[in-house]
Amino acid sequence: MAEIRVENLHKAFDQFVAVEDSSFTIANGEFFVMLGPSGCGKTTTLRMIAGLELPTSGRILLDGDDVTFNRAAERDIAFVFQLFALYPHMNVRKNIGFPLKCQGTPRGEIRQRVEETAKLLRIDHLLDKPVSGLAGGDRQRVALGRAIVRRPKAFLMDEPLGTLDTEFRDLMCNELRQLHDRIGATTVYVTHDQLEAMAMADKIVVMNHGVIEQFGDPQSIYDRPASMYVADFIGSPPMNFLGFRSALEPGLREIHMNGAAIQIPEVRESQPECDLVLGVRPEHIGLDADSSLRGAVFGTEYLGTTQIVTLDTEHGRLKARTPANVALKPGESVGLSLRSHRLSLFDRDSGRAIQTALYGDADHG
């Protein structure tokens, strides 16, 4: 069990900067998810924590010890690969026992610990099978077993569910989280799937182009996105953006868009007049016949209890999540109400979130 601290980590491949000056701390026992699109530097960061890649500059501390340039084997961590990396020339038992064999553990103990681990993962009936015939989920369990059996300081997982089909993925998502709760080991998990991240994480770091966009727990990332990028990346459908121009000053509580007055959380900073963006999640748009903010229904997607309504407004196309029992016809004009205290404001040029009462003193690095 360990705390992992990453300080000013920087990695460049020739001209290309993969990770730019990242710092964050993963608390002991935390399930930490690095989320971002492919090529955002999350895997590179993970590989640097593992010792498979050396940083250009910066430090990595494991339980207070500087391990930045230590060999992978000297860090006492376990890594679960996307492609599982099960050794095809060994059976399940040997695969799980391999890390112990590397460390020179006595045979009897290897046997005992492999069997305990297999029982924990419910694969004890597969122990003497070759790995080549296993189903995806079982392979994943064997790969996890190989990580768990050593009781390392931390688990690092690189999109471990990426190759599984949806059904298995949901199942393994649950299992992984339960496993984490039972073992309580610090886990760093890399994924591009926001649902996986939301479902499992204690803390999420959202990365883009090698830069950390936001660091926080799933709820604060969803409710208080630090940038337009995060707001767009998290949530399905993503946050709606409505452009407008205005000056900002502390205490401002209302903005005007094409004549419609919209209540917003109290602004905490001042800016001269500039291009701004109002961000609103689909579930924070309601239908209100009296509202001066109007839109025409473009289409609806029925999702059971809710429906996603696509609306054309003067400010662009919006998606709203409304109860499914409201019948709407394409072309119909509806009034829209926005849930004022859940709105975000962004600076259009930098994409940065404007400080408001909603954001409060929340940390978003």
Place this chain on the structure above:
Amino acid sequence: MAHSVSAPGRWGRRLAAGAVVFYALITILPLLWIFMTGFKTPQDSISYPPKVLFEPSLEGYVNLFTTRSRQTPEYMASLPPPDTWYEELVRSRDMVIAGPSKFGERMMNSVIIGFGSTFLSVLLGTLAAYGFSRFKVPLEDDLMFFILSTRMMPPIAVAIPIFLMYRTLGLSDTHLGMIILYTGVNVSLAVWLLKGFIDEIPREYEEAAMIDGYTRFQAFVKVVLPQAATGIAATAIFCLIFAWNEYAFALLLTSGTAQTAPPFIPTIIGEGGLDWPAVAAGATIFLIPIVVFTILLRKHLLRGITFGAVRK
């Protein structure tokens, strides 16, 4: 039933089988003829029309392994009765066995040089291929091209410089010299073949092993090598076949101590007339080690050649 692209019909299969059998017959016929000639008497071996049915004799093999001298009938009569069947056979031709021939030694040379250079080529090739495959090597593409370019001309084109160099260095007619030469020729093939195989092995395997406590070298030996076994086997066979069969350099650079079997076998013809059965016997025995080696590695070879053809 509709035709599918993957499964040929009954006639298609028969036609394919027929073609394979036909090809096999054509390639195996000369070998069969050599094998048969080895068991003929010298007269039978040159009779016209050629004899397909004949009374087998071991004279060719006896002649291959011995040197003999012709004696006068008086001397032959004065000898005690022969001790062994092969002495009897030789005496029936009015000759006595003077001693063993050099064939055994030459075969041994072939084994030492062939397997020695194969081992070295595969060893160096595997290490180089692993390095090229896994590390950022400066000028990697140029180096790989350079390695391949050593095979772009027929090796015999550099025979004279090599001959002169070997004479100066004292490597002429030594086992070491021949092993170095064949290794030099084969190592480029080995690097290229093995790089392909090692590229196919996901590097996660080694990374997993390195995280689990192995050093890179241990991970290479314990994790990469077992998975590259098919590639290594296929490469070893190609290298061995080249080194085993090589004739021109062996003829040029060896004459005694390190002479291999290929340049030796034709010299049998010179010793007392056209002894085709002895030559055929030599060729037959010469083929055996490589056939055995190939059969031992056959399973790997088949998988090796098709390795990487299909994405797993």
